[in-house]
Amino acid sequence: MITITFPDKSVREFQEGVTGLQIAEGISGRLAREALCISVNGEVWDLNRPIPEDSQVELYTWNDRKGKETFWHTSAHLMAEAIDFYYPGTKFGIGPSIETGFYYDMEFPEDIQLTDKDLPKIEKKMLELSKLKNSIVRRDVSKKEAIDFFTKKNDQLKLELINELEDGTITFYQQGNYTDLCKGPHLPNTGYIKAVKLTSIAGAYWRGDEKNKMLTRVYGVTFPKQKELTEYLAFLEEAKKRDHRKIGKEMELFIFSGKVGAGLPMWLPKGTILRTQLEDFLKRVQKRFGYVQVITPHIGNVELYKTSGHYQKYGADSFQTIKTPVKGEEYMLKPMNCPHHCEIYAYKPRSYKDLPLRIAEFGTVYRYEQSGELHGLTRVRGFTQDDAHLFCRPDQLKDEFKKVIDIIFIIFKAMEMNDYTAQISLRDPKTPEKYIGTKENWEKAERAIVEASAEKGLKTTTVIGEAAFYGPKLDFMVKDAIGRSWQLGTIQVDYNLPERFGLEYIGADDKRYRPIMIHRAPFGSMERFVAVLIENTAGKFPLWLTPDQVVVLPISEKFNDYAKKVSEFLNNSDIRTIIDDRDEKIGRKIRDNELKRIPYMLVVGEKEVNNGEVSVRRQGKGDEGSMTIEKFATMITDLVKEQQKIDY
């Protein structure tokens, strides 16, 4: 007998070699049905793998991340089995579970070109195979056996993987006629998979290296119940409606034009109102935090970027230089604002008393992103950063960092964005050659970031090796409608540029010292921020940001003059108001303006004209009764003021 310990510390005796499934059965029939995998002493195992000795275990179901991972990993194998059936000779690379679903990277026989149209038949085959409820059998194999097996299949991809494995640690998983090299774990049989959707086909470099050949990647997602697939597909449909590209078009916020060029957004009047509101708000916040606002040109002499080091590092992949009539003179579109700000720092001697100096600019920069990477407003070639560079003394670093975190908190609060994550990126001490600056400075900077985050009560994840070459950073991430995470706010410590630009300040002892620089952008870029804001709000922005805040709806043409009076009064009170005086019935006007996401509709007819009132209707909420124009204006003004309040 062996002793099995459960997460609640309870203990039970079982036969040696008991399986996870048998343990689950011993607890309840329901658990036995729902369990998908089990962790044994911290390692996730198959449910039908015998447990040889005393162990701590935990059973996982669909409700657990690990349960889903196992489910989707097995699904990847099921898909491979189906594809192997239709396209014998296909070579299978790597097929993991991902956040939602799974993929498999494959090399198809040369005459096969898989397209979307092939996916339904593969889905159907997968369901057929799952109905067979084939057991999934784990088997230890020797390295030689593994090599022989895949040599016979001529699968170079698997052979490459096997070569990197140690003899004695290699396992095969088999279901029906399909055998795969895999470390598992897997479901007990394929019958658990009841609903299948293959979502897309994409190219993917073998092992993520663009020097390798490109394989075909098929993405899919599966569920234990058909209903869950239906719900998931409905979720995707909903998400599509929140896509910022779609809403941006509907609400006339921004456009792209092929004639202007890829990745170069143009802000339409309504989008410009939204963006200007954001900028004005941040300017007010920054003023309170002691920033000074500057403006710098869109181009700079190539020598500037040679000094900063950007030219050497990124010049070749950037927009090409602009030549002037003067021989040898070249300019570059500004890829970042920091070199200009360094020059602003350097134009006169600075005293330790001047620090910290906080230079802010809504600086538009241009970067030649690869064509395949462009995506709506989230990844563009011309964008405006809400940039600032803080030049400070070492003893001020942590405090400055904390103040930037405060600003980011203020921003997210005003935007009603509560669902963000924060990531600290540190250097990898094992590869010091990738970083510039002294070890002492790095340690100081990293400590400052870690401590500042902790003292601000920020929940962070820490990633080693993700730091920029010039310093560690703290990034804030927010998800879009379909769950893709985008980096918005960023705070980075930089010892490099002050060095390269020879920046100095005079200390109290009359000696020269080098300031530390912090790059920071709470929004990240106006473009990306607005994109994420649109997806988070589905275009129903907080009132203060909404381009058209109020629309006046005259009941009939007879009341157009009164409507005009109302709108003039409101506009004069700084409330953005338009009129819908189309020759339509009121029901129609209400419907159309509801769909346009205008927060307030003011219905005006005979009653209102007689009383100097407006009948207030709120978007999504309906009729809220009538009040005088003045009272309405005060209400809106107060509301907006409250929303724009800077408090922390």
Added chain:
RNA sequence: GCCGGGGUAGCUCAGAGGUAGAGCGCAUCCUUGGUAAGGAUGAGGUCACGAGUUCAAAUCUCGUUCUCGGCUCCA
């Protein structure tokens, strides 16, 4: 940049060798209305661009460009 989809009216999309379609929007007229779609009529297209095949190309081929889903990259 790479792999695979696309580009047809302002928008959403159908059409797949033989002179271009729908719904919404827009214009005009009728209607003058009370909280989510009133009616009639009409205008609107170099079918992304350029070459080729063909008696004939929106439709087939090639190139370019933009765009979508990924990969790679990301200052």
